[in-house]
Amino acid sequence: MxxxxxxxxxxxxxxxxxxxxxxxxxxxxxxxxxxxxxxxxxxxxxxxxxxxxxxxxxxxxxxxxxxxxxxxxxxGHCHPRVVEAIARQAAQLNTHTRYLHTGILDYAERLLALLPAADYQLMLTCTGSEANDLALRAARAFTGGTGVIVTECAYHGVTSAVAEVSPSLGMALGPMVRTVPAPGTGGPLSFAQHVQAALDDMRAHGVRPAALLVDTIFSSDGVRSHPCDALAPAADVIRRAGGVLIADEVQAGFWRLGERMWGFERHGVVPDIITMGKPMGNGHPVAGVALRAEIIASFGASVRYFNTFGGNPVSCAAAAAVLDVLEDEKxxxxxxxxxxxxxxxxxxxxxxxxxxxxxxxxxxxxxxxxxxxxxxxxxxxxxxxxxxxxxxxxxxxxxxxxxxxxxxxxxxxxxxxxxxxxxxxxxxxxxxxxxxxxxxx
The missing domain is CATH 3.90.1150.10 (Aspartate Aminotransferase, domain 1)
Known part of the structure; x- marks a missing residue:
């Protein structure tokens, strides 16, 4: 045929x-x-x-x-289990996270159990852009820094804050942003050495670093799936400088890469912050940020965060159904x-x-x-x-x-x-x- x-x-x-x-x-x-x-x-x-x-x-x-x-x-498009979960919850209740609802708790419990450390906590948003925006806010609140390092053709979203750290959009980058070549593309220097050079340039210009933000399949950089030994040394470099590692799993996560649930697992690292979105609700707008407990504690101590639609019962029902399908259909x-x-x-x-x-x-x-x-x-x-x-x-x-x-x-x-x-x-x-x-x- x-x-x-x-x-x-x-x-x-x-x-x-x-x-x-x-x-x-x-x-x-x-x-x-x-x-x-x-x-x-x-x-x-x-x-x-x-x-x-x-x-x-x-x-x-x-x-x-x-x-x-x-x-x-x-x-899969219009998966009947996801469609049915959305319809069932929409016919019963759809509010926000300022009311008690067990749907978000049940989902958070399941999702956090799929992460490699026990001290993450979850905040839900509507889109991956929002998730990365929130991750940057939390990272800056926790570290006291403002500088962000991303790869040369990265894409992390469309809000004002993350558009400024998304060189692939063709916009002028923010003054606190430094770019580095994606792993495997930077000539004789290792990825960690490029990150160190970016940190040195920040220091020379009086910029305190907050985060290294990477899409763990480096999709917009040309799908740079290998090498898998580049990210862990770079994580050590950013942490020694007082920053955190943010793993953007919006494209790589939820078993897309086959070997592991998350892209960062291929690199042998445990991120400080993990963002996720796109496939999380199979088309229904749900995304999230998993943060180490001490990071979310510092953020929550000084910031009152609320998202009208993030984490609503219908979104959580859709996201839970996606996990069901991923597991049951292997x-x-x-x-x-x-x-x-x-x-x-x-x-x-x-x-x-x-x-x-x-x-x-x-x-x-x-x-x-x-x-x-x-x-x-x-x-x-x-x-x-x-x-x-x-x-x-x-x-x-x-x-x-x-x-x-x-x-x-x-x-x-x-x-x-x-x-x-x-x-x-x-x-x-x-x-x-x-x-x-x-x-x-």
Whole structure:
């Protein structure tokens, strides 16, 4: 069966067009008028999904697409157990954390038991951006410092505070921010040595450090999954300087990497603060921050924190259902074994296509770095975009990341199977061949 046949089957009558009179051009014009220019869309030919199920998205014409990108729906789009948990709790009660409710306590108890130390406490937010924002506030309150070290192309969110520590957004960084190369990209110096150099520069400018903040799969830096021995020495360096280590697990956490529940576990470190989000509620907005007890104590002693929606009963029900599904369906094991199959396929493609410079990643998180073919007339970012758009036309959804925008980013829902991986590899084989030819035109 071809990829087009597998991914392009017409849906049933119940999946037919929801807006038969609306054209893509009309929707785009309406969107521009109502939402303004700041939003961005994926793909040269934007996708209009109207339904999701498992690892599939269905568009307004009934065509289905293999989703190999949206890690938010980690246990699969519209998982019935998560949907039912949300509906059941929404029909009963939804308030906030200034009232007593056991749902947040039951969830906190379960989640904290999955962390590597006994002295963490949990604060819940709505988004990963909020979680990282709160983590920075707590770190600064605890250390008395303001300086933050992040990697060169990091992304940690969209609030004012975390946008200033997210170089990938292209904004001016805050004056208290220093950047370092991601592990494995910094030349002869180790990651810890780069962190020390950043601390030395802070000290020279009178800046007291607060935190080293890292996404533990270094996703926006190009999915830098290895080496795994770089973070522990860097954690020692920041702690000796009076700062803390914040592990951003918004993308890497909840078994995505297959080997462990959390990305930082691959690096043999125990963070001072752990942030999480995206897959936590399988699309329902719930995120959180786990902090060492002494950090949250210092923060709580001087700051009154309240989040109207963070930790509400419906969010906690969704998050608890996600843990149920992860455990009962053994999705961590699936991410490991299917990930091995996926990465083997990607390495096979690297032998067939000179366009592939390197395959990185682990579990169901892969980064495929592209290099310019001989005689290329297009920049690397455009070549990667050609591959991504070619995959979209074939019915498989991926994206691109990295400092040059030349790393294909693959992170499907965790129920992804070996058969799904084979469909992806077949589509990518064709897309790479087409992009290679197009790059030389």
């Amino acid at each position: 071809s990829v087009i046949e597998a991914c392009g089957n017409p849906a049933s009558a119940t999946e037919a067009k929801t807006h038969p009179a609306a054209t893509t051009a009309a929707i785009l014009a309406r969107r521009a008028h109502l939402l303004g220019p700041a939003y961005r869309l994926f793909y040269e030919r934007p996708l209009h999904p109207v339904r999701g199920e498992g690892v599939w998205l269905y568009d307004d014409e009934g065509r289905r697409y293999l989703d190999a990108y949206n890690n938010v729906a980690a246990v 999705l961590g094991e699936n991410a490991y074994y299917v990930g091995e199959h996926l990465h083997a396929g990607l390495r096979w493609l690297a032998q067939r296509h000179a366009l592939i410079a390197e395959v990185r990643g682990t579990g169901l998180f892969a980064g495929v770095e592209l290099g310019a073919p001989a005689g290329a007339a297009q920049p690397l970012a455009q070549i990667a975009a050609n591959v991504v758009n070619g995959m979209r036309e074939a019915g498989v959804l991926i994206s691109a990341t990295g400092v040059q925008g030349n790393v294909l980013k693959i992170r499907p829902p965790l129920p992804f199977s070996g058969e799904h991986a084979d469909l992806l590899i077949e589509a990518l084989d064709d897309a790479l061949a087409f992009a290679t030819a197009r790059a030389r035109l």
